[in-house]
Amino acid sequence: MEHSVSIKDLSLNFGHVRVLEHLNLDIDQGEFLVLLGPSGCGKSTLLNCVAGLLDVTGGQIFIDGKNVTWEEPKDRGIGMVFQSYALYPQMSVERNLSFGLRVAGMKKDEIDRRVARASEILQIEPLLQRKPVELSGGQRQRVAIGRALVRDVDVFLFDEPLSNLDAKLRSELRVEIKRLHLRLKNTMIYVTHDQIEAMTLADRIAIMKGGVIQQLDVPSVIYNKPVNLFVAGFIGSPSMNFLHGEFTGGASPKFVSQGVNWDLKGYETLPSTGADKRQATIGIRPEHIAINDEAKSMPVTIDVEIEVVEPMGSDTLGWVRIGGESVTFRVASEIDLQVGQKLTLGFDPARASVFDGNTGERL
Amino acid sequence: MTDQAISSPAAGMATDVAGPAGPKPKRLTASRVGVYAFLIIAALFFLIPLWVMIVTSLKTLPEIRLGNLFNWPSDLTFDPWIKAWTTACTGRDCDGISPGFWNSVKITVPSVILSVFLAALNGYALSFWKYRGSELFFGLLMFGAFVPYQVVIYPLIIAFREIGIFATLPGIIILHSIFGMPILTLLFRNFFGSLPGELFRAARVDGAGFWQIFVMIMLPMSVPITIVAIILQVTGIWNDFLFGVVFAGRPNMPMTVQLNNIVTTTTGIREYNVNMAATILTALVPLAVYFISGKWFVRGIAAGAVKG
Ligand SMILES: Nc1ncnc2c1ncn2[C@@H]1O[C@H](COP(=O)(O)OP(=O)(O)OP(=O)(O)O)[C@@H](O)[C@H]1O
Ligand SMILES: [Mg+2]
Numbered sequence: 001m002e003h004s005v006s007i008k009d010l011s012l013n014f015g016h017v018r019v020l021e022h023l024n025l026d027i028d029q030g031e032f033l034v035l036l037g038p039s040g041c042g043k044s045t046l047l048n049c050v051a052g053l054l055d056v057t058g059g060q061i062f063i064d065g066k067n068v069t070w071e072e073p074k075d076r077g078i079g080m081v082f083q084s085y086a087l088y089p090q091m092s093v094e095r096n097l098s099f100g101l102r103v104a105g106m107k108k109d110e111i112d113r114r115v116a117r118a119s120e121i122l123q124i125e126p127l128l129q130r131k132p133v134e135l136s137g138g139q140r141q142r143v144a145i146g147r148a149l150v151r152d153v154d155v156f157l158f159d160e161p162l163s164n165l166d167a168k169l170r171s172e173l174r175v176e177i178k179r180l181h182l183r184l185k186n187t188m189i190y191v192t193h194d195q196i197e198a199m200t201l202a203d204r205i206a207i208m209k210g211g212v213i214q215q216l217d218v219p220s221v222i223y224n225k226p227v228n229l230f231v232a233g234f235i236g237s238p239s240m241n242f243l244h245g246e247f248t249g250g251a252s253p254k255f256v257s258q259g260v261n262w263d264l265k266g267y268e269t270l271p272s273t274g275a276d277k278r279q280a281t282i283g284i285r286p287e288h289i290a291i292n293d294e295a296k297s298m299p300v301t302i303d304v305e306i307e308v309v310e311p312m313g314s315d316t317l318g319w320v321r322i323g324g325e326s327v328t329f330r331v332a333s334e335i336d337l338q339v340g341q342k343l344t345l346g347f348d349p350a351r352a353s354v355f356d357g358n359t360g361e362r363l
Numbered sequence: 364m365t366d367q368a369i370s371s372p373a374a375g376m377a378t379d380v381a382g383p384a385g386p387k388p389k390r391l392t393a394s395r396v397g398v399y400a401f402l403i404i405a406a407l408f409f410l411i412p413l414w415v416m417i418v419t420s421l422k423t424l425p426e427i428r429l430g431n432l433f434n435w436p437s438d439l440t441f442d443p444w445i446k447a448w449t450t451a452c453t454g455r456d457c458d459g460i461s462p463g464f465w466n467s468v469k470i471t472v473p474s475v476i477l478s479v480f481l482a483a484l485n486g487y488a489l490s491f492w493k494y495r496g497s498e499l500f501f502g503l504l505m506f507g508a509f510v511p512y513q514v515v516i517y518p519l520i521i522a523f524r525e526i527g528i529f530a531t532l533p534g535i536i537i538l539h540s541i542f543g544m545p546i547l548t549l550l551f552r553n554f555f556g557s558l559p560g561e562l563f564r565a566a567r568v569d570g571a572g573f574w575q576i577f578v579m580i581m582l583p584m585s586v587p588i589t590i591v592a593i594i595l596q597v598t599g600i601w602n603d604f605l606f607g608v609v610f611a612g613r614p615n616m617p618m619t620v621q622l623n624n625i626v627t628t629t630t631g632i633r634e635y636n637v638n639m640a641a642t643i644l645t646a647l648v649p650l651a652v653y654f655i656s657g658k659w660f661v662r663g664i665a666a667g668a669v670k671g
Contacts (some may be wrong), residue, residue: 053564074570086561090583099579100569147569 002065004029004187005050005155010059012045019045020211022059030185036198037208038234043191046208047157050189051080064154074104076155079148083160085140087132087147093119094128097146118149121180138169145180158190162197174200195235199223207231225353229360232283232353238317240283240353241327247282247354247363250275255282255354258323262300264349269363279357286317288351289329291343298346309337320345420444420639427635443636447644451637453616453624460641463621467601467648469532470617474539475596479589482544486551487577491563501552508545516609523610530612538610539600547592554588555581590659598649618645 005027012020019042027033035043048054050061052073060069068076087096095102097118101111119125122142132140141161148156161177162170178201181188192198198205199219206216207230215227226232232240245257253264262282295301304327308319311333318329318337329345331337354363415432420443422436449459456462488494489501519538520529528534558581566576582589607617622645626638 048564051564051568053567072570073568078568080565080568082561082565084559084561086559086565088562088566088580090580099566099571103569103571103575103579144565147565151569 002029003027003062004031004064005189006062006065007046007050008060008062010046010049010061011057012042012049012054013057018211020049023211023213025206025213025216027187027189030187032181032188032190032201032203034198034202034205035189035191035208036193036195036205036234039193041208042211043193043208044159045211047080047159047189047191050076050155051078051157052076074100077153078155078157079151079153080157081141081144081148081159081161083163085132085137085144085164087140087143089132092129092131093124093135093143096132096143097128097150100147100151114150114152118146121149121183122146122176137165138173141165141173142176145177149184154186156186156188158188158192160191160193163192163194170194170197177201195237199235207234209234224351225362226283227362229281229283229355232355236285238286238328238330240285241289241325243282243284243323243325243327244357245280245282245323246277247280248275248277249273249363253349253354255280260302260323262349264300264352264354266299267349267352267354269354273363280363281355281357281360283353283355284327284347285351286328286330288347289327290346291318291329291331291335295344295346298348300349301344301346303342303344306337306339306341306343309339416639416643420636420643422636424632424634424636440636443634444640444644446634447625447637447641451625451634451641452628453621454628460618460621460625460644463616463618464644466611466615466621467618470535470539470607470611470615471597471600471648474536474543474600475593477536478540478543478547478596479592481540482547482592483551483582483585483589484577485544485548486553486555487581488573489548489552490555490558491560491576492573501548504545504548506545508549512542512605516605520609530610530615532611532615535606535611535615538606539596539603542606543596543599547596550588550592550595551585554585558584587659590656594652594656594659597652601648 003026005025007023007025010020010023010025011018023046035046037043045054049056050063052068052071056069060067062068063076063078073080088099091099094115097115098111101114115128116125119128122145124139124142124146127135127139127143132143135143141164144161158177162173165173174197177190181201190197190201202219204216204218205222207214207222209230215222215231222231223235226235229242233242243255243257243260245255245260248254248256249269253267253269255262255264264282289295290298302322304320304322306318306320310317310319314333315330316333316335316337318331320327320329327345355361356363411433418433418435419427421439421441423438423440423442426436426438447459448461450457451459453460453463485504489497523529523534523538528537562580563576566580571579601617602619603617604619604623608620608623611617611620622641625641
């Protein structure tokens with residue numbers, strides 16, 4: 001199948017600052033791809049390149065098999081939704097929606113038909129005659145999505161569309177965007193630095209750092225098998241526990257650290273990893289740590305004493321110290337944890353991740 | 364005074380435990396009094412000459428000779444105003460100041476429209492359509508804001524004469540537009556620079572081009588700053604004397620130049636009442652502009668200051 005969007009060897013500099021370097025990315029028809037990364041890693045820049053709002057320094061961009069590297073934004077078959085909504089303040093909602101169509105010289109009845117359809121999908125019909133200042137944040141963002149919708153494009157670009165909204169509205173609109181995608185089946189590229197948005201919306205997630213895609217995969221793989229320390233630490237909340245020590249690869253992998261000597265039987269080392277001993281970091285997700293009875297059945301166990309307890313409502317976080325390093329674990333909120341309480345923790349090495357101490361790559 | 368709430372602790376009332384509550388009582392402090400006194404004196408300083416001008420313009424010449432500068436005219440007359448407008452002598456011609464008024468209108472209106480439009484366009488292009496060297500261009504333009512007029516007058520006379528627009532109406536209009544450009548461009552560039560760039564990008568994605576974005580999106584948003592620019596230009600150009608006397612040409616002399624001619628005419632007696640009336644007539648346009656649009660002016664400047 002032809003890729004919907006294909007980015008080949010893309011580079012972009014702002015003067016001497018290299019923001020993107022030789023970036024490659026293929027996005028399938030109808031795929032929901034999320035670009036996730038810390039602030040300043042080049043997500044918006046990449047999106048603006050795809051939209052044609054920035055001239056690329058090198059490389060090519062294909063949309064639906066057509067080379068659009070030199071095309072104007074309007075000729076690329078894209079619609080874009082911005083973080084600040086970017087509604088035209090002097091125009092009513094209706095005229096905001098129809099602006100692009102009017103500029104393109106479309107017939108009046110066709111414009112009306114499309115505006116009616118978009119406002120029906122987004123449920124903004126009662127707002128059509130209002131000015132943007134008279135709308136709430138959520139309504140504004142709906143109109144902004146509608147402006148992309150009326151243009152009947154193949155590819156939707158979202159640049160942090162929900163980050164100006166409060167938490168409740170954000171989760172509501174998140175679901176709506178998901179519904180929209182199920183209904184329209186367009187290709188969507190969605191920039192965010194909210195990992196919950198990324199995990200819930202994405203077909204695939206591209207994790208970016210410093211203008212480079214670190215890992216591109218489905219959410220579950222990103223979550224369970226991060227390719228390096230950066231991805232492992234970036235995804236997940238509360239974040240993954242890291243212990244530093246020595247790792248021996250091969251058929252019966254082992255992890256040794258201060259006060260710890262773990263047999264990691266069941267951990268799948270990558271074929272490229274040798275059997276030799278090396279500095280390494282083991283990463284274990286707080287929710288993959290079991291306690292007491294459940295822990296006893298785990299391949300790896302350790303006895304600890306609780307230092308801090310954080311009740312979160314839906315669940316409870318416990319903080320302990322293993323080999324001088326802080327480790328958190330997560331249990332259901334019914335379980336009563338006490339500071340100073342002694343208990344046994346356990347985990348399954350198959351669900352852990354081990355990273356090279358020098359390169360940070362998965363072993 | 365209303366400071367009872369504060370002084371009441373001495374009285375030892377039960378409610379005192381709560382401390383201050385409700386709106387803070389306003390007190391007239393020494394510094395407030397000082398500020399008001401200064402403002403009143405400053406206002407008088409500017410209003411007294413105006414008062415003298417108005418009453419003098421409404422007096423007959425014999426009454427003026429009696430002195431009593433500040434008195435309301437005992438023999439109220441509007442003749443000086445009529446004479447100033449229709450028959451006062453500005454040098455050789457004796458048509459009053461009205462031709463000058465219309466000349467000033469003919470110079471000011473096109474100059475203001477042209478310069479404000481060009482500056483808006485300039486500021487828009489410099490903010491959103493950056494091209495190679497646009498920063499340099501803007502820097503040079505800003506430099507232009509600091510060039511003293513006297514320095515460039517002679518070269519400009521020669522240049523305008525060579526092009527053939529010296530001492531013509533188009534010539535003076537172009538001149539005013541050029542000299543308004545630096546400060547107005549700065550004004551508009553700062554305004555457009557304060558708008559979110561995403562607005563511009565959204566319009567690009569919607570397929571709008573240079574002119575469509577300018578006319579359909581940017582201009583409607585820039586009403587307050589445009590009004591500021593218009594006020595600056597109307598008052599500046601209307602009050603101009605130097606360029607008018609040098610570049611407008613005899614048939615197009617603006618009101619300020621003709622006013623000067625009326626006031627400095629030395630033949631016969633000095634008609635102070637006519638001079639005063641002519642002066643007020645000349646000042647009427649900028650005054651009206653300030654009164655009508657002062658609110659907008661402050662608002663526009665503030666909008667630029669907060670966001671720019
Ligand atoms: N016009 C510009 N000139 C120079 N550098 C720029 C420009 N725009 C962005 N950058 C730099 O490029 C890098 C990437 O910026 P970008 O806006 O793509 O980040 P981002 O990933 O979208 O971040 P955020 O999550 O904060 O929106 C940043 O380091 C930024 O400082
Ligand atoms: Mg961004």
